[in-house]
Amino acid sequence: MTSERPFVASLGDPLATRHGRTGGKGANLARLVAADFPVPPGVCVTTAAFERLVDEATESEISTLDDLDPTATVDVAERSEAVRTTIRERGLPSAVREAISGAVEALGAETFAVRSSATAEDLPEASFAGQHETFLGVADTDVPDRVLDCMASLFTDRAVSYRLRNGVPNDDVAMAVVVQAMIEPDVAGVLFTADPVTGNRRVASVDANYGLGDTVVAGDVSPDNARVDRTTGELIAYEVGEKRRTRRTKGRGESGTETVDVPAERRTDRALTNAELTTLVDLGGRVEACLGGPQDVEWALVDGSFVVLQSRPITSLFPLPTPTPDDGALHAYLSFGHVQAMPEAMPPLVLDFWRGFFDRGVAAFVDGEDAGALGAAAGGRVYVDVTPVLRVRWLRDRFTDRISVANEPVADGLRELLRRRPEAFSEERPTAEARSVARVVRFATGEFRSVVGGLARTVVSDFVDGPPDPDEELAWVTAWGNALADELDEPTTLADRTRAVFDRLDVSRVLTEPVPRIGGHLLAAVLAGRLLRRWFPDAHAEVDALGRGFEAEVVTRMNQQLGDLADRARGSPAVLTALQRGDDLDTIATVDGGEAFVEDVEAFLQTFGHRASGEIDVSRPRWRDDPGTVLGTVRSTLEHDTAGTHVDHLSRLDREAVAAAADLDHRAARGVLGPLQRRLVDRLVRTYRGGIQLREYPKHGIAFYFAAAHDVVETAGRRLVAEGHLDHVEDVWFLREAELLAALERDGPTTVNVERRRREHDRVAVMTAPPVVTSEGETPTGAVADPDRADVLTGTPVSAGVVEGYARVVRDPTTETLAHGEILVAPSTDPGWTPLFLNAAGLVMEVGGRMTHGALVAREYGLPAVAAVEGATTFFETGDRLRIDGSQGTVERLDVE
Structure with missing residues (x-):
C-alpha cells in the first residue's frame, strides 16, 4: 500500500467507482451516486485498509486455501475458521480505525449499515451474493469492529467453497466495506x-x-x-x-x-x-x-x-440469443443441441460455424434474398429462430409434432409459448422472416422440387423394388463425406482453407445431397413401420424387435469391431497387461502380440477415427487424434465382459427380429386374404428393416467434414501460436470467424482477450440450457414433475421395457466406464457414447427424443430407456437403485435396505 491510497472514500468520490478499490457493492453504489440515484449517504472502507490488515504471514495462510477440495466441507470449514481467527486477532491497524471513526462521525447518523464489498462479488459473471457479512443498526462506536468482521468474512467457509467451485484464487480477492447511514x-x-x-x-x-x-x-x-x-x-x-x-x-x-x-x-x-x-x-x-x-x-x-x-x-x-431481432416482435428459438442430443456449451468459433450453417443454407433456399438471421447463439449453445414457421398457421402444428419426435421438451416449450402468447405469432403481423417462409415455399415448388422428387422416387423404389444394399449405401455416404472433406484441401492458402470450413457446408447442401437418397430410405422405413403398427396394434413389441439386430448398422459395426479388439487383447497376455497399465499405442506395439493388436486398432480408426463424442462441437478432438479414448473403451470391455459377448448379443437380437417377422407373418396369414396379406406384410417388414438400419449413416458421412474442419482450424491455431499471436493452439477456438480470418490474412496480432472468453465459456457451460428461449429471455417449459412422487422423474419413453439396476452417472464417456448391468444416466448421448451401451441395462438421458441417437441405440440393443429427464444427472447419484419404465417414461429411485 502507498500513502496515496486512502483507507476510506466517500461514495461520491469518483475513485470509489473503481471495482478494485471499493469492491463490487461499493463500486456499484458509487456509480449510482454519480448518476444521482437516491442512495443513503455513506463511505467505503477501501481495499487499501484490507491490504494493511493482511500481513505476509496471513497472505501465506490464505494462499493454502486454494489446495482444498470444495467438497471436503469439514476441511474447508476448519481452515477457513483458522484464517478468520488470524484476521480478527490481528485487528485493524490504528490508522485504519481512526479513518473509519472520523468518517462515521462526519456522516452524523445514529446507527449505520455495514456491508461487505468483496472484489469478487457483484460481477456480471458471479455475484457471490450472501457469501459475506452484513450488519444493520450498528452504533457508531461499534462500526470499526463490524468492519473487521466483514473483512474476516471474506473467508467464511461458504465464500471459500464458492470461490473454489468458481475457480477464483483466494489470494486474488480483497475486501472493502460499505458504511452507510441507517x-x-x-x-x-x-x-x-x-x-x-x-x-x-x-x-x-x-x-x-x-x-x-x-x-x-x-x-x-x-x-x-x-x-x-x-x-x-x-x-x-x-x-x-x-x-x-x-x-x-x-x-x-x-x-x-x-x-x-x-x-x-x-x-x-x-x-x-x-x-x-x-x-x-x-x-x-x-x-x-x-x-x-x-x-x-x-x-x-x-x-x-x-x-x-x-x-x-x-x-x-441464461443469456439472450444473439444477434437480437430488429423488428420489435417476439421471436422464439429452439436449441439445436437439444435436437441433436448434445446440449453442452461450445466455443465461439464453433458457434459461428453453426450459425453460418443455417443462415447460408436458408439464403440459398430463397435464392439470395435476405431471409434474416435464423442461426443464433446463447450461452455457448446454438439456437435456431423458428419464428417464421410459428407465424404460419398450417406449418406450426406440423412443425411441433415433428420436433416432438426428436425432443419432446422442445416441442412442449413451443406449445406452451404458443398457448400463452398467441398474439405474438399471429399471421396478421408478419415479419420479414415470416415473409421469407413464403419465399421458401415458392422456391420449394421450383428448384427444390427435385429434392422432394428424389425423396419420393427413393420411397417408391424401396416399396416396389425392395430395400437398399446397406454396404452400397455406406460406401456412398462415406464417399460423399470424404468428398466434402476433400474440398477443404482445394484452396492453396491456409486462410482460404479456413474460410472454406465456414463456406462449404450448410443446411441446403445436406438437404439436397444425402437427404434424397439416405433420407428417402429412412422415410420409407418410417412409413412401413407406421403401417405395421396400425395393422397390428397389439404387436408393438414385435415391431420394435424388427428394428434391432442389424450387422450393417453403423453403430453396430463400431461396437462389433471394438468387441473384436477386446477379444484379440484377451488372446495376448502382454497386450492385456499393457492395456490394464494404460499404455499408449506406441508402447503396446512393443510387447508380444502388440503389433497385430495395434494394426487392428489402426484399421478401426481408418473406418471410425473421424468420429468423436459430442462431435457437432467441431473443436473436440476426433478419435484418430486421441486413440486413448478407443483404448479406454476396450479396457472397459475387458473389465466387464467376457469373450464373444458382443457377437452373442447381436445374434440374440437377430433371432428376436426373425421371430418377430415370423409372428407377424403368422398373424397376416389368417383369413381368406391371408396369402395377399402375407406378401404385403413381408414387403413392409423388409422395407422397414432395410431402411431403419441406415439411420446413423448421414451423421457418419458428415462427420468426415467435421474431422477435416477440426484439422484445418487446429493448423491455423498452430500457425498463430508459432507467430506469437496465441499462447495455446486450442485458443483458436475462442476467436470468432472474422477474427481468425483477419489474423491469418493480415499476419498480424490478435487483440482478443482469450482468457476472458474462456472464463465466460466456463461460466455458461455450467448453466442448464433451455430447450426453448425467446428474444425476451423467457424459457417456456412444458409439463412439470409430479410433486407427490418425490423419488420419480418423468421424461419421454423412447425404448420399451422395465428394468431395475444400479445407476452410473456418466458425464464424460472418454474417461468413465460402465459395469455390466448398470443403468447409464447421462446428459445426452451420441455415437461417442455407444461403447458404453455394451454393458448397460438401461438408459436415462436429460435431453433427447424418440429419434435421437441414444433412443435409437437403446432400441437396437433392447434397453429400456427414457429421454428428456430434466436434472437426472444431479437428482440421481451413482449407486442409486433405479427402476426404469421405458414404456411409461418414468425413472424411480428405489429404497435400498
Whole structure:
C-alpha cells in the first residue's frame, strides 16, 4: 500500500467507482451516486485498509486455501475458521480505525449499515451474493469492529467453497466495506428487473415486506410478490404474503435489530400500491440502464420515497440469443443441441460455424434474398429462430409434432409459448422472416422440387423394388463425406482453407445431397413401420424387435469391431497387461502380440477415427487424434465382459427380429386374404428393416467434414501460436470467424482477450440450457414433475421395457466406464457414447427424443430407456437403485435396505 491510497472514500468520490478499490457493492453504489440515484449517504472502507490488515504471514495462510477440495466441507470449514481467527486477532491497524471513526462521525447518523464489498462479488459473471457479512443498526462506536468482521468474512467457509467451485484464487480477492447511514423504512425488499424464474427480461418481480428488507433477503417471512410488465406497466399479478413479522433497528444508541410481530389486521394488506410499484419498477429500469444488465436491487420506501440500498447483476439468467431481432416482435428459438442430443456449451468459433450453417443454407433456399438471421447463439449453445414457421398457421402444428419426435421438451416449450402468447405469432403481423417462409415455399415448388422428387422416387423404389444394399449405401455416404472433406484441401492458402470450413457446408447442401437418397430410405422405413403398427396394434413389441439386430448398422459395426479388439487383447497376455497399465499405442506395439493388436486398432480408426463424442462441437478432438479414448473403451470391455459377448448379443437380437417377422407373418396369414396379406406384410417388414438400419449413416458421412474442419482450424491455431499471436493452439477456438480470418490474412496480432472468453465459456457451460428461449429471455417449459412422487422423474419413453439396476452417472464417456448391468444416466448421448451401451441395462438421458441417437441405440440393443429427464444427472447419484419404465417414461429411485 502507498500513502496515496486512502483507507476510506466517500461514495461520491469518483475513485470509489473503481471495482478494485471499493469492491463490487461499493463500486456499484458509487456509480449510482454519480448518476444521482437516491442512495443513503455513506463511505467505503477501501481495499487499501484490507491490504494493511493482511500481513505476509496471513497472505501465506490464505494462499493454502486454494489446495482444498470444495467438497471436503469439514476441511474447508476448519481452515477457513483458522484464517478468520488470524484476521480478527490481528485487528485493524490504528490508522485504519481512526479513518473509519472520523468518517462515521462526519456522516452524523445514529446507527449505520455495514456491508461487505468483496472484489469478487457483484460481477456480471458471479455475484457471490450472501457469501459475506452484513450488519444493520450498528452504533457508531461499534462500526470499526463490524468492519473487521466483514473483512474476516471474506473467508467464511461458504465464500471459500464458492470461490473454489468458481475457480477464483483466494489470494486474488480483497475486501472493502460499505458504511452507510441507517434508515428506518416503512417497506423494503428486493426488485429483480428481469423475472428470475422464467428469465423474461420484460417482466419485473418485486418482493416486499414491512420494515427492514433483510427479512425478505433472508427468507424469514412470506413477502408480497408482484410481477409487472416493464413495457406496458401492467400489473401481471400481485400475491399478498403473510408478512407475520418485521424487523427494525433497536435504536437508543444500541447496536443490532429486533424482530416484532406485525398486527394481524396489517398482514393481509398490500405492502405496495400500484402507483408505488410503477415508481419502483421505473427506478429499477434506470438502475439496470446505469449498471448495464438485469439487476437484483435491494430497495427501501421511506416517507413515500424510494432509495437504493444495493444492486448486483442477476448472474443466473441464461443469456439472450444473439444477434437480437430488429423488428420489435417476439421471436422464439429452439436449441439445436437439444435436437441433436448434445446440449453442452461450445466455443465461439464453433458457434459461428453453426450459425453460418443455417443462415447460408436458408439464403440459398430463397435464392439470395435476405431471409434474416435464423442461426443464433446463447450461452455457448446454438439456437435456431423458428419464428417464421410459428407465424404460419398450417406449418406450426406440423412443425411441433415433428420436433416432438426428436425432443419432446422442445416441442412442449413451443406449445406452451404458443398457448400463452398467441398474439405474438399471429399471421396478421408478419415479419420479414415470416415473409421469407413464403419465399421458401415458392422456391420449394421450383428448384427444390427435385429434392422432394428424389425423396419420393427413393420411397417408391424401396416399396416396389425392395430395400437398399446397406454396404452400397455406406460406401456412398462415406464417399460423399470424404468428398466434402476433400474440398477443404482445394484452396492453396491456409486462410482460404479456413474460410472454406465456414463456406462449404450448410443446411441446403445436406438437404439436397444425402437427404434424397439416405433420407428417402429412412422415410420409407418410417412409413412401413407406421403401417405395421396400425395393422397390428397389439404387436408393438414385435415391431420394435424388427428394428434391432442389424450387422450393417453403423453403430453396430463400431461396437462389433471394438468387441473384436477386446477379444484379440484377451488372446495376448502382454497386450492385456499393457492395456490394464494404460499404455499408449506406441508402447503396446512393443510387447508380444502388440503389433497385430495395434494394426487392428489402426484399421478401426481408418473406418471410425473421424468420429468423436459430442462431435457437432467441431473443436473436440476426433478419435484418430486421441486413440486413448478407443483404448479406454476396450479396457472397459475387458473389465466387464467376457469373450464373444458382443457377437452373442447381436445374434440374440437377430433371432428376436426373425421371430418377430415370423409372428407377424403368422398373424397376416389368417383369413381368406391371408396369402395377399402375407406378401404385403413381408414387403413392409423388409422395407422397414432395410431402411431403419441406415439411420446413423448421414451423421457418419458428415462427420468426415467435421474431422477435416477440426484439422484445418487446429493448423491455423498452430500457425498463430508459432507467430506469437496465441499462447495455446486450442485458443483458436475462442476467436470468432472474422477474427481468425483477419489474423491469418493480415499476419498480424490478435487483440482478443482469450482468457476472458474462456472464463465466460466456463461460466455458461455450467448453466442448464433451455430447450426453448425467446428474444425476451423467457424459457417456456412444458409439463412439470409430479410433486407427490418425490423419488420419480418423468421424461419421454423412447425404448420399451422395465428394468431395475444400479445407476452410473456418466458425464464424460472418454474417461468413465460402465459395469455390466448398470443403468447409464447421462446428459445426452451420441455415437461417442455407444461403447458404453455394451454393458448397460438401461438408459436415462436429460435431453433427447424418440429419434435421437441414444433412443435409437437403446432400441437396437433392447434397453429400456427414457429421454428428456430434466436434472437426472444431479437428482440421481451413482449407486442409486433405479427402476426404469421405458414404456411409461418414468425413472424411480428405489429404497435400498
